[in-house]
Structures are given as structure tokens and as C-alpha cells.
Amino acid sequence: MSTKVSKGVDLKNSELSELLSRASEDEADHRRRALRRAGRAAMLWPEEAADLAAAGRPLRELPSVGPWVERRILDWLESTPEVPEPPAERSGFLTMAEAQAALDADPRWRGLVRGDLQVHTTHSDGHHPLEEMVEAVRQRGYDYVGITDHSVGLPIANGMSEARLAAQGREIDALNERLADHEGFRVLRSIEMNLSPEGEGDMDPAALARLDLVLGAFHSKLRLNEDQTERYLAAVRNPDIHVLAHPTTRMFGRRKGLTANWGRVFEEATRLDVAVEIDATLHRQDLHAGLLEIAREAGTRISIGTDSHYLSELEAMDLGLGAAALARIDPDRVLNVMPAEELVAWASERRRLAATE
DSSP states (O other), rough: OOOOOOOOOOOOOOHHHHHHHHHHTTOOOHHHHHHEEEEEEHGOSSSSSHHHHTOOOOGGSSSSSSSSHHHHHHHHHHHHHOOOOGGGGGGSOOOOHHHHHHHHHHHHHHHHOOOOEEEOEEETTSOOOOHHHHHHHHHHTOOEEOOBBTTTOGGGGGGGGGGHHHHHHHHHHHHHHHHHHTOOOOOEEEEEEETTSSHHHSOHHHHHSSSSSSEEESSOOOOOOOOOHHHHHHHTOOOOSSSSOOOTTTTTBOOOOOOHHHHHHHHHHHHHTTTEEESTTTTTTOOOHHHHHHHHHOOOOOEOOOOOSSSSGGGGHHHHHHHHHHOOOOOGGGGGOOOHHHHHEEEHHHHHHHHTT
16 A cells, blocks of 8 residues: 555654554454554654655555554544543653654764663673674674673573673673774673662672673662652762663653652762763663753763663664754763773773762
């Protein structure tokens, strides 16, 4: 089907995603699954479906769109329905088409980023071995990657003990020796350390001191409604972390995330020179552009990572860059813009200064 739509074509992919999600609730079995898949896929369509339809191109070019789903979408585009306000757990997420448009408007971002600072491997809950994931990152033209497998306090994600972390470090050292001939590509010894609700880590500080970069992240008590400002202040005051990862803990379609006085949190992070993360993966996008504007005003450093567990998820970097572009983040405040040596030196200095606090 290649029906050309000439009216009512102002629906964005984000709105189509919501319409598809809502429509799935009225269907059963395979039709429900098809609509749900399409609703999620719409967030990653590289072009606006409305633009394809206006050009007379078949919507089946888009992932997860078959003839029946295509007809539903075309009906909406031809006679635009009222789009319900998405629930909190689906609100404020960028589509890939929106991210690409933001990067087209500010193209410098595509060439600035030197590395991906959150990537997982089979050392914890990733689905690819270390060397395979590193090679995939290198092929994207980056200069470095932070390998941030989970720490011991997250057994559901096969979190690493200090001994396993040390063994991974030896593997990374050997891999870096082999990679030295590839224009100096560097694998950063890193970790995504689990933080308690009190902001405490779960690893021996001596083991962390041997790493290039430490991300700290909350993975428990994530559905509380009361203000969590003190929890976040405790986290950024933890002397062992360099980056507060996926700060709000929101997940698309699952939870809205925690709330806090983000101005206070970001100001304290700036005072202590702790970075906050844009976790660029589709189902997190955390921080989103609205909170990034607050971080920008506070002068807080930003780290961008795809949180990749699969090779295909490395493409999510554009969602993080799009959010940074929309929030008008100063690239000089982004860790990924630094050369590897400068980044590691900053992390070392942050560790030294934290010891004197």
C-alpha cells in the first residue's frame, strides 16, 4: 500500500506511538502484540511516518509495520484523531526522528563525541563478550569505550565481585596492548556500581581506585513518590563515583522515575565536579532534555552512554546527542568530548579532591 496522504499529516512518531499503544489495549492476541511492537518501534523510526505517507512511500518501510498496522496509521494520518496525553511512564521521550532533526539543526555533535561511556559485556548482563563489544564500538569511529559491567550488589545482573573485576581488568589491559596499533583506541576500566538508597557503594574502594571511571547508579526503591533529594545529594557526595548514571531511573512504559529538587542536586554535583549521565538507550533517555536544561544552568558536567547490552543498542547514541543538542549543552562540559588521556586525568583529579572533602 502506498496511498499518498495529503491532509492531517501533522502527527509525529511520538504521537503515533501513543495511539498504537492505546489501540493495543482494545485488541487481543497477535493484533495486540503487533500494535504494541509498532508502538515501541515508532520511537526508533528514523523518519517521521507522516513524511513517508505525504511522499507516497509505503509505511511498511518502517520496522514492525505490516499491512494491517499500516492501514491503521494511514487512517490516523488522513483524519487526525485527538491524541491522549501519555501517562508519566511514557512522557517526555525523544523519538529517533526528533533526535536526528535536532542533530541536523546542530550537526557539530555528530563529530564531537570520542567515546561511549556506558557499555556492558558478558562479564555481567551484556550479551556479547568483551572483545566483540569493543570492536563494535571501535568500528563506529570512536577513540575509547568505558566498559561498565555491574557490581556485586546486583546479582540479578550477574554483578562482579572485586576478584572478577580484577580479572576483567587484566583482560582489558591485554586487549589494550593489542589495540595499541589501532590508532590508540583505548578500553577504559570502568564499572556501573550499585548504590544503596543512602548513596553508599557496594565495592571495596581500593578495587575502585584501580579503575579509570566509576559510574554510580540506583537499582532499588525506584517507585517511591516522595521527594528523593537527600538520596541524590548523598550519591553525588560519594567519594568513589565520577558519574551519577541514569539519574531519575525512569523506564519507558514501566516507571516514571524518582523526583528530587534537581537544581540542588546538580549544583552539588557541580561543586564536587561529579558528572551526571544521559543514558541514551531508548527505554531510559535519562536525563531527558528538560532536566538537562537545569543541569546546564548549574554548569554540571555531562556523561553520555548508550547502556548497550546488545551491539544494535550502540545506535542509541544519537538519542543522547539529540537530547544534549535540544538542551543546548556546552560540549566543553561533556566528558565524551575529552580525549581519553584528559578524561582519565579528570577522573583521577576528582578522586584526589574527593579524598580531601
